[in-house]
Amino acid sequence: xxxxxxxxxxxxxxxxxxxxxxxxxxxxxxxxxxERRAPGxxxxxxxxxxxxxxxxxxxxxxxxxxMSIYPLVPGHEIVGKVVETGEQVTKFRxxxxxxxxxxxxSCRTCDNCKEGLEQYCLNGAVATYNSYERDxxxxxxxxxxxxxxxxxxxxxxxxxKLPLEKVAPLLCAGITTxxxxxxxxxxxxxxxxxxxxxGLGHMVVKFGVSFGAETTVFSRAQSKEADAKKLGxxxxxxxxxxxxxxxxxxYFDFIVDTVSAKHDYNQYxxxxxxDGTLICVGAPPEVEPIGIFNLxxxxxxxxxxxxxxxxxTQEMLDYCAEHGITSDxxxxxxxxxxxxxxxxxxxxxxxxxxxxxxxx
Amino acid sequence: xxxxxxxxxxxxxxxxxxxxxxxxxxxxxxxxxxERRAPGxxxxxxxxxxxxxxxxxxxxxxxxxxMSIYPLVPGHEIVGKVVETGEQVTKFRxxxxxxxxxxxxSCRTCDNCKEGLEQYCLNGAVATYNSYERDxxxxxxxxxxxxxxxxxxxxxxxxxKLPLEKVAPLLCAGITTxxxxxxxxxxxxxxxxxxxxxGLGHMVVKFGVSFGAETTVFSRAQSKEADAKKLGxxxxxxxxxxxxxxxxxxYFDFIVDTVSAKHDYNQYxxxxxxDGTLICVGAPPEVEPIGIFNLxxxxxxxxxxxxxxxxxTQEMLDYCAEHGITSDxxxxxxxxxxxxxxxxxxxxxxxxxxxxxxxx
Numbered sequence: 001x002x003x004x005x006x007x008x009x010x011x012x013x014x015x016x017x018x019x020x021x022x023x024x025x026x027x028x029x030x031x032x033x034x035e036r037r038a039p040g041x042x043x044x045x046x047x048x049x050x051x052x053x054x055x056x057x058x059x060x061x062x063x064x065x066x067m068s069i070y071p072l073v074p075g076h077e078i079v080g081k082v083v084e085t086g087e088q089v090t091k092f093r094x095x096x097x098x099x100x101x102x103x104x105x106s107c108r109t110c111d112n113c114k115e116g117l118e119q120y121c122l123n124g125a126v127a128t129y130n131s132y133e134r135d136x137x138x139x140x141x142x143x144x145x146x147x148x149x150x151x152x153x154x155x156x157x158x159x160x161k162l163p164l165e166k167v168a169p170l171l172c173a174g175i176t177t178x179x180x181x182x183x184x185x186x187x188x189x190x191x192x193x194x195x196x197x198x199g200l201g202h203m204v205v206k207f208g209v210s211f212g213a214e215t216t217v218f219s220r221a222q223s224k225e226a227d228a229k230k231l232g233x234x235x236x237x238x239x240x241x242x243x244x245x246x247x248x249x250x251y252f253d254f255i256v257d258t259v260s261a262k263h264d265y266n267q268y269x270x271x272x273x274x275d276g277t278l279i280c281v282g283a284p285p286e287v288e289p290i291g292i293f294n295l296x297x298x299x300x301x302x303x304x305x306x307x308x309x310x311x312x313t314q315e316m317l318d319y320c321a322e323h324g325i326t327s328d329x330x331x332x333x334x335x336x337x338x339x340x341x342x343x344x345x346x347x348x349x350x351x352x353x354x355x356x357x358x359x360x
Numbered sequence: 361x362x363x364x365x366x367x368x369x370x371x372x373x374x375x376x377x378x379x380x381x382x383x384x385x386x387x388x389x390x391x392x393x394x395e396r397r398a399p400g401x402x403x404x405x406x407x408x409x410x411x412x413x414x415x416x417x418x419x420x421x422x423x424x425x426x427m428s429i430y431p432l433v434p435g436h437e438i439v440g441k442v443v444e445t446g447e448q449v450t451k452f453r454x455x456x457x458x459x460x461x462x463x464x465x466s467c468r469t470c471d472n473c474k475e476g477l478e479q480y481c482l483n484g485a486v487a488t489y490n491s492y493e494r495d496x497x498x499x500x501x502x503x504x505x506x507x508x509x510x511x512x513x514x515x516x517x518x519x520x521k522l523p524l525e526k527v528a529p530l531l532c533a534g535i536t537t538x539x540x541x542x543x544x545x546x547x548x549x550x551x552x553x554x555x556x557x558x559g560l561g562h563m564v565v566k567f568g569v570s571f572g573a574e575t576t577v578f579s580r581a582q583s584k585e586a587d588a589k590k591l592g593x594x595x596x597x598x599x600x601x602x603x604x605x606x607x608x609x610x611y612f613d614f615i616v617d618t619v620s621a622k623h624d625y626n627q628y629x630x631x632x633x634x635d636g637t638l639i640c641v642g643a644p645p646e647v648e649p650i651g652i653f654n655l656x657x658x659x660x661x662x663x664x665x666x667x668x669x670x671x672x673t674q675e676m677l678d679y680c681a682e683h684g685i686t687s688d689x690x691x692x693x694x695x696x697x698x699x700x701x702x703x704x705x706x707x708x709x710x711x712x713x714x715x716x717x718x719x720x
Contacts, residue, residue, distance in 0.1 A: 112634055289647035292664065294664070296641065301661050302650070
C-alpha cells in the first residue's frame with residue numbers, strides 16, 4: 001500500500017573514486033579507493049586534471065598541526081573539467097574548465113559569508129580536505145584524486161587561455177598573495193618587499209610587479225638574486241648582509257612575509273616606512289617575539305591574511321587570464337609525491353609541484 | 361671702522377628660568393635654575409600654568425630607556441599664557457592661552473613633516489625635553505618649569521572654555537589616544553575595547569564614547585568596573601575571568617592597548633573580529649610573543665601609534681573644547697612630585713597628576 005502512495009526514489013549511487021591518501025602521520029601517501037557523493041541538484045562533478053602541492057598538504061599528511069583525520073586525501077589547488085552538473089546548476093556546463101580552492105562550503109549566512117569572505121566564515125568554512133561537510137560527519141577528501149563533487153557556489157571558472165597545470169597553484173598560492181595585495185591597495189609608486197621565494201613568494205613577486213609596485217626580494221642566499229630578477233623583481237637584498245639591511249631601514253610601504261618557519265620579524269618591521277605594513281601569510285607554529293616599539297615609532301602594522309573568498313578568487317583568476325600570470329611549476333607523476341614532499345622540505349622546487357592526474 | 365659698517369646688534373639676554381630637574385637616575389627631582397633663550401622672531405614665550413605628569417617623565421628621570429641627559433627637566437603636557445611673541449608671530453598674542461605637547465620642533469621638510477606628521481619626522485623631531493634643538497647641541501628642558509620659549513609652529517591654541525589644569529594632559533595622553541582612534545576611523549557601530557585604565561586608557565574611554573563606539577574596559581581588577589562605568593564605558597570585562605574572555609572571542613572591531621608593562625597580547629587578539637585591529641600605544645621595553653596565526657585566521661592587525669602631529673593635536677584640542685572633554689586629574693604642588701611618581705608606579709592616581717606651576 002505504502003509503495004503506491006510514496007513514489008519510489010532511486011538514490012543515485014555514490015561515485016567510486018581513486019586517489020592518494022595518508023593513513024597515519026608516518027605512512028606517507030599511497031593509493032586509496034573511496035566514494036564521493038553523486039552530484040546533487042546544486043553540485044558540479046569535476047574530473048581533476050591537475051592538483052598543486054601546497055606546503056600545508058605536507059603539514060596535514062604528517063599531522064604537524066595535530067588535527068589530521070586519516071585516511072587523509074590532500075589537495076586544494078584543483079583544476080579540472082566538468083563532467084556532470086545538477087539540475088539547478090546554470091553557471092557551468094559539461095566540458096567547462098573549472099577550479100576548486102581551499103573551501104568547498106560555508107554557512108552562507110554569517111556576516112563574513114554574506115560579504116564573500118567565506119574563508120572567515122564565522123560558523124567554520126568546510127575545507128576541501130580534512131574537514132567535515134556541513135552535515136558534521138562526512139569527511140572531505142581533496143584533490144589528489146581523479147574526481148571531486150562540489151557545490152556550484154564553490155566552483156570557479158577557469159580560462160583555457162592559460163596552461164592549466166600552471167593555473168592550479170593559483171587556487172591557493174595565487175589567491176593567498178593576491179588577496180592581501182588588493183586589500184592593502186598595493187599599486188604603482190609603492191615599494192614592496194617579499195620574504196621567502198617559494199610557492200607563495202614567487203606569486204607575490206609576479207602580482208607585485210603586475211600591480212606596478214617596485215618589488216624587492218629578501219633572501220639570505222645570494223643565489224636567489226638571479227631567480228628573483230628572472231621573476232621580474234626590481235631589487236634583491238641579501239639579508240645576511242647587515243649593511244644592506246640597515247640601509248633599507250624605513251624604505252618599504254609593504255612587506256609580504258610568506259615564511260612559515262620561525263624567523264626574525266623585527267628585521268622586516270624596521271625596513272618599513274611610516275604607516276608601512278608587514279603582511280603575514282606564512283604562519284609559524286609558535287608565537288614570535290615582536291617589538292611593539294617598532295610598531296609605535298613609525299605607526300607601522302602587522303597584518304595577517306588567509307587565502308581569499310570566492311568572489312575575489314574568481315577576480316584573481318580572471319586577472320591572471322587577462323595578464324598572462326601563472327605559477328612556475330614542476331609537473332610530477334602522482335607516484336612521485338612522497339619524494340616531492342622531501343624536496344619541498346629542502347625548498348628544492350621552482351616554485352610549486354603540480355600533480356598530473358592522468359598519472360593516477 | 362668696522363663698527364661703523366656693521367650695526368651693533370645687542371643680543372637679547374637669555375631668560376632666567378626656574379624648574380625641577382633630575383640630576384641622575386637616582387636623584388629624584390629637585391629645584392633647578394637654568395636659562396631659556398630669549399624669544400626670537402618666530403618664538404612664543406609662555407608662562408606655564410599647568411604641566412601634566414606623564415609616565416614617560418618617570419622613565420626618563422630614572423633613565424629607564426638608557427638615553428637620559430642630565431640635568432633633566434621633564435614635562436610635555438604644558439598649558440600656559442603667552443607673555444611675549446617674536447615679530448613674525450601673528451597667530452598668538454600676549455595673554456592667549458596656549459599648549460605645548462611632546463615636540464617643539466622638527467625638520468619641516470621631510471615627507472612626514474609636510475603631511476603634518478611631525479612626530480614621525482624622518483630627520484628626528486625635537487622632543488620637548490631630553491632632546492637637542494635643531495642646532496644639535498642645545499638641550500631641551502620641559503614643562504616642570506615656570507616658562508618655556510617655543511617656535512610658534514609648535515604652539516597650540518587652547519580654548520579657555522575648559523578648566524586648564526584638566527586640559528594639560530590632553531597634550532600627550534589626549535592626542536596619543538585621539539590620533540589612532542581617528543586614523544582607524546573608530547565611530548558609531550564599532551565595538552571598542554580598552555586595555556589599561558590609566559592616563560591613556562581613561563582618555564580612550566572618553567573619546568571612544570564620544571565618537572559613538574560601544575566601549576568596553578578590560579581589567580583584572582573588578583574594582584575598576586565602577587570607575588569604567590563612571591567614565592562612560594558601556595561594558596566591563598574582568599580578564600581574570602576566563603569564561604568572560606572566551607565569550608568575547610571575535611567580538612571587537614578595535615582594542616586600544618595602553619599598557620607599557622609586559623603582558624599577554626594574544627588574549628586581546630583573540631577578542632578581535634575579522635579585520636579587527638589591536639592598536640598599541642603603550643610600549644613594553646622588550647619584544648612580546650605574538651601569535652601570527654591569530655592575525656592570519658581572521659585577517660587581524662596590530663598597529664602602533666605615537667602621539668600625533670601638530671594639525672591633529674589642534675583638531676583634538678578643538679574637539680575637546682566643543683564636546684567638553686578633559687582629563688580626570690589630581691592637581692599637585694610641585695614639591696609633591698617625587699611622591700607622585702611613587703604613587704604612579706602603583707597606579708594610584710585617577711587618572712593623571714597635574715602640577716600647579718604657581719607652587720614652583
